[in-house]
Amino acid sequence: MAKGGVGAGSGAGALKRRDGSGVRTTQKSKDVRLSNITAAKGVADAVRTSLGPRGMDKMIEVKNGEVLITNDGATILQRMNVQHPAAKMLVDLSKSQDIEAGDGTTSVVVIAGALLSASLSLLDMGIHPTIISQGFQTALDKAVTVLSGMAVPVDLNDRETLLQAASTSLNSKVVSQYSSLLAPIAVDSVLRVKRADANSGGFSVDLNDVRTVKKVGGTIDDCELVDGLVLTQECARSAGGPTRISGAKVALCQFQISPPKTDVENSVVVQDYNSMDRILKEERQHLLQMVKKIKASGANVLLIQKSILRDAVTDLSLHFLAKVKIMVITDVERSEIEFISKSLGCTPVASVDALTADKLAKVDLVEEVTLSGEEKVVRLTGIQNAITPTSSILVRGSNNLVLDEAERSLHDALCVIRSLVRKQFMIAGGSAPEVEMAIKLAQYSKELSGMESHCVRAYADALEVVPYTLAENAGLSPVEIVTELRRRHALGEYNTGINVKKGRVTDILEENVKMPLLVIESAMRLATECVRLLLRIDDVVLCR
Numbered sequence: 001m002a003k004g005g006v007g008a009g010s011g012a013g014a015l016k017r018r019d020g021s022g023v024r025t026t027q028k029s030k031d032v033r034l035s036n037i038t039a040a041k042g043v044a045d046a047v048r049t050s051l052g053p054r055g056m057d058k059m060i061e062v063k064n065g066e067v068l069i070t071n072d073g074a075t076i077l078q079r080m081n082v083q084h085p086a087a088k089m090l091v092d093l094s095k096s097q098d099i100e101a102g103d104g105t106t107s108v109v110v111i112a113g114a115l116l117s118a119s120l121s122l123l124d125m126g127i128h129p130t131i132i133s134q135g136f137q138t139a140l141d142k143a144v145t146v147l148s149g150m151a152v153p154v155d156l157n158d159r160e161t162l163l164q165a166a167s168t169s170l171n172s173k174v175v176s177q178y179s180s181l182l183a184p185i186a187v188d189s190v191l192r193v194k195r196a197d198a199n200s201g202g203f204s205v206d207l208n209d210v211r212t213v214k215k216v217g218g219t220i221d222d223c224e225l226v227d228g229l230v231l232t233q234e235c236a237r238s239a240g241g242p243t244r245i246s247g248a249k250v251a252l253c254q255f256q257i258s259p260p261k262t263d264v265e266n267s268v269v270v271q272d273y274n275s276m277d278r279i280l281k282e283e284r285q286h287l288l289q290m291v292k293k294i295k296a297s298g299a300n301v302l303l304i305q306k307s308i309l310r311d312a313v314t315d316l317s318l319h320f321l322a323k324v325k326i327m328v329i330t331d332v333e334r335s336e337i338e339f340i341s342k343s344l345g346c347t348p349v350a351s352v353d354a355l356t357a358d359k360l361a362k363v364d365l366v367e368e369v370t371l372s373g374e375e376k377v378v379r380l381t382g383i384q385n386a387i388t389p390t391s392s393i394l395v396r397g398s399n400n401l402v403l404d405e406a407e408r409s410l411h412d413a414l415c416v417i418r419s420l421v422r423k424q425f426m427i428a429g430g431s432a433p434e435v436e437m438a439i440k441l442a443q444y445s446k447e448l449s450g451m452e453s454h455c456v457r458a459y460a461d462a463l464e465v466v467p468y469t470l471a472e473n474a475g476l477s478p479v480e481i482v483t484e485l486r487r488r489h490a491l492g493e494y495n496t497g498i499n500v501k502k503g504r505v506t507d508i509l510e511e512n513v514k515m516p517l518l519v520i521e522s523a524m525r526l527a528t529e530c531v532r533l534l535l536r537i538d539d540v541v542l543c544r
Contacts, residue, residue, distance in 0.1 A: 028538075028539065029538035029539065030123070032537065032538055032539055032540055033123065033129065033534075033535070033537065033538065034120070035084075035086070035540075036084075036085075036086035036534050036537055037086070037116045037117075037119065037120050037534065039084035039086045039087040040086045040087055040089065040090050040112070040113065040116055040534060041113050041116050041117060042087065043077065043080070043082065043087045043090040043091065043109065043113070044090060044109050044110055044112060044113020044114075044116070045113065046076070046080070047073050047076055047077065047094075047106050047109055047110070048106075048110050048113070048469055049473060050071040050073060050076065050106050051106045051107060051110055051172075051466070051469050051470060051473060052172055052469070052470040052473050052474065052500065053171045053172045053176065053474075053500050053501075054473050054474040054475070054500050055071050055106070055172060055473045056071065056473070057069055057070060057071045057174055058070060058071060058076050060075075060076065060079045062079065067401065068401070068404065068405075069174065069401055069405060070174065070404075070405055070408060071106075071172065071173065071174065072105065072106075072173070072408050072409075072412065073094050073105035073106030073107075073108075073109055074094045074095060074097070074098040074105035075408060077090070077091045077094045077095075077105075077109065078091065078094075078095065085540070086534060086537075089530055089533070089534065090109055090112060090113075090530065093108060093109060093112060093526055093527065093530045094106075094108060094109050096526055097522060097523060097526055098415075100518075100522045100526070101415060101416075101419050101516070101518055101519040101522045101523070102411065102412055102414070102415015102416060102418065102419065102519075103169050103412050103415055103416050103419070103515070103516075103519050104515075104519045104520065104522065104523045107466065107520075107523050108522075108523040108526055108527050109527075110465060110466065110469060111434075111462070111463065111465065111466065111523060111524070111527040112527040112530050112531055113465070114462040114463070114465035114466075115136065115459065115462045115527060115528065115531040116531055116534065117462065118458040118459060118461065118462040119132050119136075119458070119531060119535055121458060122454060122455060122458055125454070127451050127454065127455070128451075129535040129536060129538075130536070131451045131452070131455065132455050132535055133532040133535050133536060134452070134455075135451065135452045135454070135455020135456055135458075135459070136455060136459055136528055136531060136532055137528065137532065138448075138452060138455075138456060139441055139444075139455065139456045139459035139460070139528075140459075140524060140525065140528045142440070142441055142444050142456075143437045143440075143441060143459075143463075143524055144521060144524065144525070146433075146436055146437050146440045146441075147427065147433055147437065147517060147520060147521055147524070148517075150427050150428065150432075150433060150436060150494055150495070151425040151426065151427050151517045152425065152426045152427070152509075153424060153425055153426075154420055154424045154425060154426045155424075156191070156194075156203070156420070156421065156424065159187060161426065161514070162187045162191075162417055162420060163183050163184060163187055164512040164513075164514050165416050165417065165420060165426060165514050165515060165516060166179075166182075166183035166184075166186045166187055166413040166416055166417055167179045167180070167183045167512075168416075168429050168512075168513050168514055168515055169412050169413045169416045169515070170182055170183060170409055170412075170413050173405070173408075173409040173412070174405045174409070175220055175402075175405060175406050175409045178220045178221070178223075178406075181220070181221065181223060182220075182223065182406075182409065182410055182413060183413060184225075185223065185224070185225045185393055185410070186410060186413035186414050186416075186417055187417055188225055188391075189210045189225060189391040189393060189414060190205055190207075190210070190391075190414055190417040190418055190421060191417075192389055192390075192391045193205060193206065193209040193210060193388075193389050193390060193391055194421050195388075195389075202421075202422070202424070203421045203422070204421070204422065205417075205418040205421050205422070207411075207414055207415070207418060208339075209339075209342075209388060209389065209390045209391065210390070210391045210392075210393065210414060211339055211343075211390065211391070211392050211393070212393045212395055212407050212410060212411075213230050213231075213232055213377070213392060213393065213394050213395065214232075214395045214397075214403045214404075214407060215232060215371065215375050215377060215394065215395070215396055215403075216375070216396075216397065216398075216399065216400065216403060217371060217372060217373035217374075217375040217396060217397075217398075218371060218372040218373060218375075218396035218397070218398075219396060219397065219398060220395075220396065220397055220402065220406055221396075222371070222372055222394075222396035223393070223394065223395050223396055223406065224393075224394050225391065225392075225393055225394075226379060226381075226392040226393070226394055227381055228363075228379060228380050228381035228382065228383055228392065229340065229343045229344065229379070229380040229383065229390075229392050230377050230378070230379050230380075230392045230394050231303075231329060231332070231377060231378040231379075231380075232377055233329050233330065233331050233332060233378060234329075234368060234376045234377075234378065235327055235328065235329055235368045235378060236313065236318055236328040236329070236330050238315060238318055239315065239318040239319040239321070239322040240322050241318060241321060241322035241325075241326065241327060241328055242322075242325055242326075242327045243327065243367065243368040244327075244365075244366070244367040244368070245300055245301055245327050245365070245366045245367070246364070246365055247362075247364065248300055248301045248327075248362070248363040248364070248365065248366040248380070249298050249299050249300055249301065249357075249360040249361070249362060249363075250299070250301040250302075250303060250344055250346060250360060250361040250362075250363055250366065250380070251294070251297065251299035251301070251302050251303070251346070251349060251355060251359070251360055251361075252303050252305075252332075252337065252340060252341060252344070252346050252347070252348045252349065252361070253302055253303065253304045253305065253348075253349055253355075254305045254337070254348050254349060254350045255349065255350055255351055255352055256304070256307050256310060256311065256312050256313065257287065257290055257291070257294075257302075257304065257312070257313045257314070257317040257321070257352075258287070258310055258311045258312065258313060258314045258317060259283035259286060259287065259314070260286065261310050283316075284316065287314070287316055287317045287320060288320060290317070290352050291317065291320040291321055291324065291326075293352050293353070293355065294321075294326065294352065294355060295324050295326070297355045297356055297357055297359075297360065298357045298360060299326065299355065299360055300325065300326050300327065301326070301327045301329070301363070301366050302321070302326060302327070302328050302329065303329050303332050303340065304328065304329065304330045304331075304332060305332050305333075305334060305337060305348075306330070306331045306332060306333060306334065312330050312331065313328060313330055327366060329378055339390065341387070342386065342387040342388045342390060343383065343386055343387075343390040343392075344361035344363065344380070344383055344385075344386065345361050345383070345384070345385035345386045345387050346359060346360055346361035347359040361383065361384075361385065362383075362384040362385060363380050363381070363382055363383050363384065364381060364382025364383075364384070365379075365380070365381050365382055366378065366379070366380050367379055371396070372396075377394065393410065395407055395410065416515065416516055416519065419516035419518040419519055420516045420518075422518060423516065423517060423518040425516070425517035425518075426514045426515070426516060426517065427514070427515060427516070427517045427520060428494075428495045428497055428508045428509045428513065428514060428515075429497060429508055429513040429514055429515045430470070430497025430498045430499060430500070430508035430511075430513050431466045431467035431470050431485070431497050431498055432489075432494065432495055432496055432497035432508050432509075433520050434463045434464070434466040434467060435463075435464070435467055435482075435485045435486065435489050435496075435497070436489055436494045437460070437463050437524075438460045438461065438463040438464050439460075439486065439489045439490060441456055441457070441459060441460035441463070442457060442460045442461075444456060445457040445460065464482055467481060467482050467485055467497075467498060468481075468482055470498050470500070471498055474498070474500045474503070476498070476503055481498060481505060484505045485497070485498070485505055488505060493507065495507050495508055495509040495510075496508065497513065499511055499513070
């Protein structure tokens, strides 16, 4: 019986296939592929209306009642309650694009959805999924070559070009009207933290070196790039301590300036007033000694980490610190310690006995600033010995919805500039690359023969979903726009794209609608890879 298994090509196994089990297996494979493709296309259709500068926004309500308003593809998909495994692959696809390039998270899903529709038509023609997969890979290789031919090199010293790329990314966001303010912030932040990469010979950017601080109040017009460090915590002023220190020496404290406490399992039992007086006297003496040690180290500004076991600093210790003119900022989150440490060039100290002058940061000015309204932040400017260059962006907005969307938009703009730093090539936007790839692939398909020609042609036709959707979302006639784009690109005008503001087809590069080559290249590779993976699935196995 073992010899008549799946691998048998004759005898009983062959008879079984003729009896109809092979037909059932083929039908099941078709049903599984259809189910996967339909589910994935459903996800693509859900975000398709958000594509482009005139794309619509989505209001997302989370189970806890939280509401988000965004048109960022990665955020929309991340919040969607997706159950089907194939649909989850498109959610992961958008997440991968967000990690790789930071922008193009909606485009990559829309392209994947169009390629899935094309593959469905090819499957209906009887073409085997493996042949379709190979054909799509051939088309991708040719498409990447076309993109490289369209790319324009970028000089990182050309600030105007970088601003245009950041503005193009921001123009499709809810905060698009503030792109002239946010684009320079994004460009300057990334250029400040870029470092030479010895491995590649170019530059690298770690966006963990850029910190976005949100503070409710004011408007997005009040957003700014802070030359130094900004903290949302306020100075502890209950004892009348200073709120402005020039020539500051900053200590980053991971210890508490409060009386010691027993372990959770233990307790101290006080039976008379004399014992209570002794305890209070000892606590007072303990705090006084701590403050003397801090003063002896030369520190005049303390950043104290938040503690969940006991008070990070007591009123009595604040009183002593105020007497010796030491500024205190409490409730610094543990997650912020690393960024503050490398921004200031100081070492976090876990014990007051370890606090010495060499572990302090030298800062020209530390002051508490009142923003528009009554909100306060602490600014540290003139940092002298930073370990690595960092940037702090202060984001303002009327409510948390606006703040969150402004932060997401800024993140996309930062990622666009990072992409340009990593791969210094720019390409036209406005769907010009997709149309050019479609034209060139259609011509290339005529050079091929057999099923591969059909697959490459279907791939080319699928790419036209991007200009079609852009035109549709902008309220233009998709058929007229795509036809005009085909005509202009056939004449060799490969930078021609959809000018949404003017409502017609123009040379989009002259209109300064540009994006990094890395964004579209990554989107094409990831979308094709995802579709090829889905095509090769012929069964779904449920496990306990």
